[in-house]
Amino acid sequence: MERINVLICAGTGCSSSNSALIYDKFQEVLIKYGLQDEVKVVKTGCFGLCQKGPIVAVHPDGIYYSHVKVDDVETIVSEHLYKGRVVKSLELSDIDYKTQEKIVDIASSPFYAKQKRIALRNCGVINPENINEYIARDGYMALGMVLQSYTPLQVIETIEKSGLRGRGGGGFPTGRKWRFAAQEEADEKYVICNADEGDPGAFMDRSILEGDPHAVLEAMAIAAYAIGAHKGYIYIRAEYPIAVGRLRIAISQARELGLLGDNILGSGFNFDIEIRLGAGAFVCGEETALIASIEGKRGNPVPKPPFPAKSGVWGKPTIINNVETLANVAQIILNGDDWFASIGTEKSKGTKVFALGGKISNTGLVEIPMGTTLREVIYDIGGGCPNGKRFKAVQTGGPSGGCLTENDLDVPIDYDNLIERGSMMGSGGMIVLDEDNCMVDVARFYLEFIVDESCGKCTPCRVGTKRLLEMLTKICKGEGTMELLNEMEELCYHIKNNSLCGLGQSAANPVLSTLKNFREEYLAHIVDKKCPAHVCKSLLTYKIDPEKCRKCSLCARNCPVGAISGVAGQTVFSIDTEKCIKCGACFNNCRFDAISRV
């Protein structure tokens, strides 16, 4: 008789730290202790606490273990599962950043207490490879209700009234998109799920597909019923193998149960889904490029209008919704549009999933109601910057977004507020930067990404971003002038105003937003030839303070190019700046704080 469920995170984060081996080890050790009939081990989706992974949860006790290693499995089985003694040393805990107190009850920790999980409701709860577990959590019930008692128009009205807006970046009202496509007369229409998640640092769509793939399939079927489509595509990048694998399993299970295919639940409605793998080009997240790619053409964007709702894939009316947007749909049908509309702010309803990354204590995935402040997300949930460093900025919206600073921390997060502050929601990446990040270097990083990802079709984007990157590189090398800065700013607006698609139109945003908020850092690079964050190597010199040097020779022994000279125990050491490659090895190794960067 089963009495314990052990849930192991099998998302990409925990998989990369060996959660699959942990699963196997559990099976093996359980047999050794004769517990195989009492304990069920389940692979599940992301718990959100990627920083602390691999995570193992034990139910019904509600105990979470963090940083579990293969060697810890036997301890957990023999102590907790066999003798009922929780393994305290492995138990997941959180430190309250305000009081520095340890929190063991993870559900009441700020990390979870401030979250509201709608799109992620099944992630870390169900086994994504078992359709029955999805069904047990009201899965496909919304589709059943819609097919039995809603007209297509009623579905659209419900989604419209809920206030759901696209979670992939633009924030276009989902219901209105569906209405446009529903109004078109055509012999065939299409529903596309845009799973081409490409922003550096964003991984919420991948986690939803890995943790709750059926939620997306169900929503696509509901959307298809609403607009009159019978065929759907999921466009997903091949570099998400776990998500693709789970989707394949989910689709075949849904077909087996008759939840996809012909005459779904005896309603006469037919709908089926095909997976299309993308090669991981950022531009293919743009609707028209994505459509071209599905059709087997090169993934280049074309001017809009016509919008996809009129002429999309194969020239037929098409709606394209992002993964996270779709993950909300079934919940809206089940709980009602008023329920969804009661969450969030006036113009941004519901919740948003953010991928926290960069200089933050709790790297991971969080879902918060719209209107939560950045401060709550970064400090209460994220635990602030590690190692006591000072928060400098947070980059939201990926390469198309911008930076928000300390002054924006108390802004309630929603679509309009972020745009007003010079950034955007984007797909929900949040990269936190601290005092050790150089903002010019950050802008250069994003520009490098854009230059790589520009499809090359239009000149402002193809040539403009390349030139922009060159200018930024010059500034980082200390070769910048004030004229160059002015030219650069002008070029930014030129690229913004003249590019064909969203990629080019937003390509200059990282530069414009850092210029707006951190102009003094650009000036320090150009005028003083200094990098205040000590990142840009060309502007750095390492020096040894003869007063502080204890002649230990540790720096010289660590220098890879032999640039440091001195005799151990006899003379103070000094750095030959001509030879120095500014790798920082001496700085990191000095135990007496004698080496400084200027």
Place this chain on the structure above:
Amino acid sequence: MKSLEELKKLKETAGKEMELRDSNKRYRVLVGMGTCGIAAGARPVLNRLVEEAAKHDYPCVVSQTGCIGLCKYEPIVEVFDREGDKTTYVYVDAEKAAAIFDSHILHNKVAEEYTLDAEERKGK
């Protein structure tokens, strides 16, 4: 599946298999599984409680704990309610466990005769 009704039926059976993952129940039943408890026969008690719980769609959490500190009274079963009030049952065997389950968990009535209090009174 050919109808919404069939889907609902599947949901019900599938739901039972996941009940174990819900730790928010009215009662929490803990069986002392320290060396003393296991030696005194706590394992059949635990097994019986789990069986009963499963039979009744898991109205409570059945879990185990280490030595409670009253080794001479083992096997010990503790029942906690939401308010944190605790009832301690002592010298439990599989039969008594089933009786305790029926009375306390299913009918919200403490099975007085098996409690620590009753046993202590008997001793006097």
